[in-house]
Amino acid sequence: MKTATTSLIGAAFVALAVLAVGAARAALDLRHTITGEVLNLDEALPDGRDTPGVKSFLETGRNPYTENPEILAKAEPLFLSACSGCHGHYGEGKIGPGLADNYWTYPKNATDQGLFETMFGGANGQMGPQVFNLTLDEMLVVMAWVRHLYNGPIEDAVWLTDEQKKTFKPYKPPH
Numbered sequence: 001m002k003t004a005t006t007s008l009i010g011a012a013f014v015a016l017a018v019l020a021v022g023a024a025r026a027a028l029d030l031r032h033t034i035t036g037e038v039l040n041l042d043e044a045l046p047d048g049r050d051t052p053g054v055k056s057f058l059e060t061g062r063n064p065y066t067e068n069p070e071i072l073a074k075a076e077p078l079f080l081s082a083c084s085g086c087h088g089h090y091g092e093g094k095i096g097p098g099l100a101d102n103y104w105t106y107p108k109n110a111t112d113q114g115l116f117e118t119m120f121g122g123a124n125g126q127m128g129p130q131v132f133n134l135t136l137d138e139m140l141v142v143m144a145w146v147r148h149l150y151n152g153p154i155e156d157a158v159w160l161t162d163e164q165k166k167t168f169k170p171y172k173p174p175h
Ligand code: HEC
Pocket: 079, 082, 083, 084, 085, 086, 087, 095, 096, 097, 098, 099, 103, 104, 105, 106, 107, 109, 115, 118, 119, 123, 124, 125, 126, 127, 128, 130, 142, 146
């Protein structure tokens, strides 16, 4: 009897611990862009899950890599291999829509959380879930490049801080 009680208490602790981990992760309510279903972070690739950048994003919903020069240096090649085939070299649009202007099919993509959700889980048709191609950290890196390519009105760049808005220059292709 005593053993049964002990193991019950043990089980309760385990359940609480699992709940606590779940709660920490669910600080953001991440949803699939089309179905609205909760996105399962456990599907993420094993690497790049717990970087300071990912932790910060999951706590705040903001991408800490935006306009970070060190990140931008490695972001372009990732965008070119994972996205540009469909969205164009400069996000100008190809078989997928443009990503560099202020028009969004899904308005939530103007927020970092929305853009992350669309990348993680995909959208319609050819826009497949990127969770199987990119680590969570790489998704944030690519997001920083998508934001860097922006050439629309600065007031619509809600992903920039007020400080960043002062210095941000609309992207111009280098030629
Ligand atoms: C195989 C082609 C393909 C690839 C690769 C691809 N996309 Fe897409 N993407 C699309 C298509 C097609 C749509 C339109 C889907 C829809 O409207 O639901 C789309 C839609 C989107 C949207 C929504 C845009 C809006 O106006 O709301 C975003 C954001 C996006 N893609 C980002 C990315 C990023 C970032 C990558 C690289 C990690 C990527 N996509 C890779 C084809 C692709």
